[in-house]
Amino acid sequence: MSILIGDIAPDFTAQTTEGEIRFHDYIDGHWAVLFSHPKNYTPVCTTELGYTAKLKPEFEKRDVKVLGLSVDKLEDHAGWAKDIEETQGAALNFPLIADDGTIARLYDMIHPNADDSLTVRSVFVIGPDKKVKLKIEYPASTGRNFDEILRVIDSLQLTAKHQVATPVNWENGDDVIIVPAVTNEQAKEKFPEGWNELRPYLRMVKQPGA
Numbered sequence: 529m530s531i532l533i534g535d536i537a538p539d540f541t542a543q544t545t546e547g548e549i550r551f552h553d554y555i556d557g558h559w560a561v562l563f564s565h566p567k568n569y570t571p572v573c574t575t576e577l578g579y580t581a582k583l584k585p586e587f588e589k590r591d592v593k594v595l596g597l598s599v600d601k602l603e604d605h606a607g608w609a610k611d612i613e614e615t616q617g618a619a620l621n622f623p624l625i626a627d628d629g630t631i632a633r634l635y636d637m638i639h640p641n642a643d644d645s646l647t648v649r650s651v652f653v654i655g656p657d658k659k660v661k662l663k664i665e666y667p668a669s670t671g672r673n674f675d676e677i678l679r680v681i682d683s684l685q686l687t688a689k690h691q692v693a694t695p696v697n698w699e700n701g702d703d704v705i706i707v708p709a710v711t712n713e714q715a716k717e718k719f720p721e722g723w724n725e726l727r728p729y730l731r732m733v734k735q736p737g738a
């Protein structure tokens with residue numbers, strides 16, 4: 529059964545480049561990103577892992593723990609990590625799971641109509657409550673945009689903290705939307721500087737904390 533937004537992310541134990549990890553313990557009240565790679569020693573994956581390593585300070589700023597997954601053996605991860613460092617200018621600095629296919633199947637990362645052995649490029653963002661907040665899938669041939677993943681995490685964290693939603697093409701610092709569940713009475717307390725009411729259901733407000 530596929531995992532949907534709002535579900536508890538299934539727990540698992542994994543062998544990784546940083547030792548054995550039990551997923552729910554690894555999350556431990558933080559945000560997490562779990563993302564899959566079709567295979568070691570493939571070109572697109574190499575660029576994605578290098579770029580994600582470069583983004584580590586950005587993930588840390590947002591209290592996000594990153595975890596990659598490839599259905600390959602741990603000893604193969606070590607050789608690939610060397611290539612990533614040499615070609616991308618950044619060494620792996622987060623755990624990479626050596627999966628035998630068990631976790632990939634648990635998270636529906638293998639799509640038999642695309643390829644019955646390689647994973648697609650899945651991304652799960654998981655909240656401190658261990659619930660799935662975002663799920664995206666890309667085909668193997670298209671590298672993901674990890675800046676977009678950071679953008680979504682910013683949006684998710686604003687919603688969790690301030691009960692605001694983010695409009696189309698929102699970027700950090702742009703105005704946001706007061707969620708419909710917040711009444712005007714409650715909004716007066718939360719946003720004492722006021723808001724721009726374009727419609728009763730469309731209330732724009734300055735991004736809290738911006």
Ligand code: BEZ
Pocket residue numbers: 566567570571572573574668669
């Ligand atoms: C890659 O990771 O580079 C890749 C994997 C499968 C198909 C195409 C590209």
